Amino acid sequence: MQYRRYRVAGGTYFFTVNLADRSSSLLVEHIDLLRDAVREVKCRHPFTIDAIVILPDHIHAIWTLSVNDVDYSKRWMLIKSMFSRHIPKTELINDSRMKKRERGIWQRRFWEHTIRDEFDWQQHVDYIHNNPVKHGWVKQAIDWPYSSIHSYLKAAQ
Numbered sequence: 001m002q003y004r005r006y007r008v009a010g011g012t013y014f015f016t017v018n019l020a021d022r023s024s025s026l027l028v029e030h031i032d033l034l035r036d037a038v039r040e041v042k043c044r045h046p047f048t049i050d051a052i053v054i055l056p057d058h059i060h061a062i063w064t065l066s067v068n069d070v071d072y073s074k075r076w077m078l079i080k081s082m083f084s085r086h087i088p089k090t091e092l093i094n095d096s097r098m099k100k101r102e103r104g105i106w107q108r109r110f111w112e113h114t115i116r117d118e119f120d121w122q123q124h125v126d127y128i129h130n131n132p133v134k135h136g137w138v139k140q141a142i143d144w145p146y147s148s149i150h151s152y153l154k155a156a157q
Contacts, residue, residue, distance in 0.1 A: 007070035012050065012115040014124040017076060018058040018107040025056035026105065030087060031146060037082035041075050051125045054146035055135060060128045062115065072112065080106045125152075 019026060027034055034054065042049075047069075050062040063072060084105045115121045129152070132144035141149050 006114050007072075008114055009070050010065055010067040011070070012062060012064040012121065013072055014113040014115060014128075015061045015063065015072070015076070016058060016111040017061075017080075018110070020105060020107050022057045026087060027054050027059065028056045028146060030083070033086045034079075034083050037079045040082060041078045045071070045075050045078070047072070047075060049148070050121070051128045051148045051152075053128045053131050053144065053148070055132060055137065060131055062121065062124055062128065076110055 031054065038049075046066050048064040050064055052059065052061040063075075065072060087105060113124070115124065129141045129147055129149040132138045132147065133141050138144045141147065142153065
């Protein structure tokens with residue numbers, strides 16, 4: 001099935017990408033593998049990460065694509081597949097995924113929102129940085145190690 005996604009060339013987008021097993025903590029257990037996958041995809045298909053937080057079972061990110069580029073789906077597909085190739089096969093894989101030769105690590109889709117303006121961008125950056133607090137992982141956003149909040153605070157100094 002083809003989903004309709006709003007695409008703006010060179011646009012800025014907010015994403016939520018989830019693991020299939022929301023009780024899993026694979027993303028932080030294998031943070032270096034995830035970082036490697038993102039780095040490699042960024043080298044081959046450039047984009048800017050404006051903000052990001054990696055929680056045990058999901059990622060929130062804001063990306064800005066290059067001028068005339070709209071293919072964020074390809075980037076997420078590559079990141080997911082590169083990460084998955086390096087994770088031991090311990091997950092349950094249903095028949096549908098087996099037929100498509102998929103792992104059972106990620107939810108198949110992701111949620112995206114096109115950032116409309118500066119206010120919308122700031123609202124989503126704040127949401128990203130406060131997400132570990134919202135989920136009860138830390139008391140203060142600065143205490144979560146897998147967040148771009150640290151870069152923001154360094155830049156503000």
